[in-house]
Amino acid sequence: MGKVPPSLRSAISTTLMKKQSSLVPVESPVPPPKPHHFPKKPTRKTPSQLSRKTHEDIPIALFKTPNLSDAKKLFNSVISTTKAPVDLRFHNSLLQSYASISTLQDSISLLRHMIKSNPSFSPDRSTYHILLTQSCKAPDATLASVHQTLNLMLTNGLSPDKFTADIAVRSLSLAGRMEHAIELVKELSSKDTKPDTYTYNFLVKHLCKSRSLSMVYDFIDEMRNNFDLKPDLVTYTVLIDNVCNTKNLREALRLVGVLNEEGFKPDCFVYNTIMKGYCMLSRGNEAIGVYNKMKEEGVEPDIVTYNTLIFGLSKSGRVREARKFLGIMEEKGHLPDAVTYTSLMNGMCREGDALGALALLGGMEAKGCSPNSCTYSTLLHGLCKSRLLEKALELYAVMKSGDMKLETAAYATFVRALCREGRIAEAYEVFDYVVESKSLTDVAAYTTLESTLKWVKKAKEQGHAI
Amino acid sequence: MLPQRMKKAITDNPKKLANLIDLVNLPSTLRDFVGQSQISRLGCFLHVWSYIKTNNLQDTNNKNVVNCDNKLKSILLGKPRVELAELPALIKLHFPKEPK
Numbered sequence: 001m002g003k004v005p006p007s008l009r010s011a012i013s014t015t016l017m018k019k020q021s022s023l024v025p026v027e028s029p030v031p032p033p034k035p036h037h038f039p040k041k042p043t044r045k046t047p048s049q050l051s052r053k054t055h056e057d058i059p060i061a062l063f064k065t066p067n068l069s070d071a072k073k074l075f076n077s078v079i080s081t082t083k084a085p086v087d088l089r090f091h092n093s094l095l096q097s098y099a100s101i102s103t104l105q106d107s108i109s110l111l112r113h114m115i116k117s118n119p120s121f122s123p124d125r126s127t128y129h130i131l132l133t134q135s136c137k138a139p140d141a142t143l144a145s146v147h148q149t150l151n152l153m154l155t156n157g158l159s160p161d162k163f164t165a166d167i168a169v170r171s172l173s174l175a176g177r178m179e180h181a182i183e184l185v186k187e188l189s190s191k192d193t194k195p196d197t198y199t200y201n202f203l204v205k206h207l208c209k210s211r212s213l214s215m216v217y218d219f220i221d222e223m224r225n226n227f228d229l230k231p232d233l234v235t236y237t238v239l240i241d242n243v244c245n246t247k248n249l250r251e252a253l254r255l256v257g258v259l260n261e262e263g264f265k266p267d268c269f270v271y272n273t274i275m276k277g278y279c280m281l282s283r284g285n286e287a288i289g290v291y292n293k294m295k296e297e298g299v300e301p302d303i304v305t306y307n308t309l310i311f312g313l314s315k316s317g318r319v320r321e322a323r324k325f326l327g328i329m330e331e332k333g334h335l336p337d338a339v340t341y342t343s344l345m346n347g348m349c350r351e352g353d354a355l356g357a358l359a360l361l362g363g364m365e366a367k368g369c370s371p372n373s374c375t376y377s378t379l380l381h382g383l384c385k386s387r388l389l390e391k392a393l394e395l396y397a398v399m400k401s402g403d404m405k406l407e408t409a410a411y412a413t414f415v416r417a418l419c420r421e422g423r424i425a426e427a428y429e430v431f432d433y434v435v436e437s438k439s440l441t442d443v444a445a446y447t448t449l450e451s452t453l454k455w456v457k458k459a460k461e462q463g464h465a466i
Numbered sequence: 467m468l469p470q471r472m473k474k475a476i477t478d479n480p481k482k483l484a485n486l487i488d489l490v491n492l493p494s495t496l497r498d499f500v501g502q503s504q505i506s507r508l509g510c511f512l513h514v515w516s517y518i519k520t521n522n523l524q525d526t527n528n529k530n531v532v533n534c535d536n537k538l539k540s541i542l543l544g545k546p547r548v549e550l551a552e553l554p555a556l557i558k559l560h561f562p563k564e565p566k
Contacts, residue, residue: 424550425529428515443487446508450554457551 062094066102072113079118091121092130099134104145107131108152128153129167136171143180146172160188166199173206181206182219189227201234208242213251216242233264237273244277252277266297272304279312284321287312303334310340314347322347335369342375349382357382358391373399377410384410384417392417396430405439406430412448419456427452485561496560499541507561511554514538524550 062078063071075094084090091114099107108131114121128149135145146168150160165188172181181203185195195203200223207216216239223229231239236259243251252274259266271294278286287309294301306329313322322344326336341364345357357379361371376399383392392414399406406414411434418427427449434445489504497503500513518524518532525531525547532538532548542548542556 419551422530425524428550442508442512443483446511446554447486453551453554457555 063098063101066106068102068106068109071098071102071106071110075110075114076117086118086121088121088124088127091118091123092127095127096130099130104131104135104138104149107134108149123156125153125158125161125164128156128158129164132164132168133171136168136177137175139175140177140180143184146180146184160191160193162193162196162199164188165193165195166202169195169199169203173203176210178207178210186222186226189223189229194227194229197232197234200229201232201238204231204235205238208238213243213246213248230262233259233267233270236264237269240270240277241273244273244280247277247281249277249281266299268294268299268302268305271299272302272308275305275308275312279308279315282312282316284313284316284318288321301332303329303337303340306334307337307339307343311343311346314343314350317347317350319344319347319351319353336364336367337369338364338372338375341369341371342378345375345382346378349378349385352386354379354382354386354388354391358395373404374407376404377407380406381410381413384413387417389417389421393426400433403437405437406434408440408444408448411440411445412452415449416452416455419452424453485563490561493560496541499537507557510560511557514541514553514557 063074065071078094079086082090095107095111095114098110102110111123111127111131115123131149131152132146135149138145140146150164153160153164165185168184168188169181172178172184185199185203189195204216204220207219220231220235224231236255240252240255243249243255256266256270256274259270271290275287275290278284278290291301291305291309294305306325310322310325310329313319313325326340326344329336329340341360345360348354348357348360361375361379364371364375376395380392380395380399383389383395396414411430415427415430418424418430431445431449434440435442439445440448486508487506489506491504492500492502496505496510499517500510505513517538521535523532523535523538525533530550532550532553534542534546534548538548539546541560543559548556
């Protein structure tokens with residue numbers, strides 16, 4: 001059997017990560033950062049949400065050119081004609097809008113112009129944070145422009161606070177300037193503006209993605225020794241997740257040990273992460289072991305736990321047990337979702353029970369859970385592998401009527417099954433659909449089609465069974 | 467069965483990928499057909515395939531076979547009937563490997 005469809009894997013890991021980040025506000029609610037409008041709020045959001053927010057917050061694409069004198073003129077005319085209250089928020093929106101297209105120096109000049117032409121306007125931190133974000137986003141070999149903005153803040157009597165640190169670190173990290181983010185955090189920490197746990201964990205998470213583990217550990221040690229910033233449970237979860245993703249389970253277990261030594265009690269997210277690590281390696285016994293440990297420790301498993309467990313057991317060919325957990329999960333009041341069923345179907349297809357998986361599709365729909373394209377791709381893959389081409393064609397028709405995307409493996413298997421039966425025209429039609437529906441790039445779709453045709457021809461010539 | 471790693475190797479191999487998507491200067495026969503002086507192998511395939519579809523050249527009794535019209539015949543070795551299965555191979559003939 002082929003490997004697990006990649007989207008299924010990501011489905012599991014993203015739900016896990018989402019849960020993790022949603023854990024954050026629960027643990028220690030932060031006081032609302034500022035009483036007034038804040039163009040780029042340092043709230044606890046995932047990076048994608050953060051960047052989307054910025055785009056939404058640009059009120060109107062007011063400034064058409066990055067030209068400074070045009071911008072000043074436009075500002076003057078807007079100020080004299082607007083009916084909206086000309087308050088801090090108003091100025092910030094304008095500045096934000098201009099900053100999205102201009103250079104930092106021009107933005108600073110516009111801010112100066114704003115202050116000069118409207119003496120009642122006194123910029124506060126949020127205003128400077130707009131400039132800070134801009135200076136962090138721009139590619140730059142040094143931190144010079146960031147320092148310039150921070151100094152500008154200081155000369156106006158505003159010292160950087162933890163939100164400043166957070167905004168700078170996030171913007172720098174998202175712009176791929178990890179070295180600068182680290183440098184700035186150290187610098188700010190030495191000036192008594194320590195990053196809070198969210199900033200810290202964000203940085204650790206991004207470091208894990210782009211740097212070696214030993215570098216991340218060095219960073220953590222340095223922060224602990226020099227600035228008394230200790231990793232918390234979330235940090236350890238991030239680290240464990242990272243080492244599990246690199247299949248380094250020994251290190252994950254060591255981290256769990258450290259976590260216990262430091263007096264943290266592992267929570268559901270830590271357990272889920274470790275379990276995911278085992279499931280990735282198809283180690284069903286250990287995954288069940290984690291589940292039992294959770295029960296011993298009195299940690300209530302959530303839907304992610306069950307989904308991970310069912311995924312892992314299905315993957316290691318223990319479908320019967322996976323089904324048992326589906327029952328347990330329902331008993332405990334967790335409604336199985338598309339991920340649960342798709343994992344289970346994947347397991348059944350691996351065992352060659354594609355018809356059983358197809359029956360499960362009916363069962364899941366009867367329970368009000370709607371299948372997604374991943375579910376259908378899994379089934380299509382399974383049906384083709386079991387040489388149930390007619391059923392596969394029926395399923396494909398359903399997928400087509402629902403404009404669902406095909407996954408790489410499902411597409412390749414389906415095309416192979418069609419070509420094997422000499423139904424080349426239909427294979428071409430599937431190729432068209434895959435390209436049209438943007439399931440795959442035309443390159444990927446074509447290479448599969450071409451190599452499959454080549455393979456069929458060769459097999460026929462040599463008289464191999466296909 | 468087509469081995470997994472082979473499937474993956476094609477899109478991972480930059481040379482094979484380049485062979486598929488790089489623009490190539492076309493010989494005159496092909497130039498007349500596609501109406502461009504440059505096209506990639508993939509682009510050419512897509513062009514021919516959409517030409518077959520828009521002109522309904524697939525045999526009504528056996529969709530796997532294409533009844534070539536004169537224009538199509540000129541680029542597919544002059545064959546009157548072509549199997550859909552050979553189409554990629556026939557098109558590849560116009561895109562020889564570049565000598566080093």
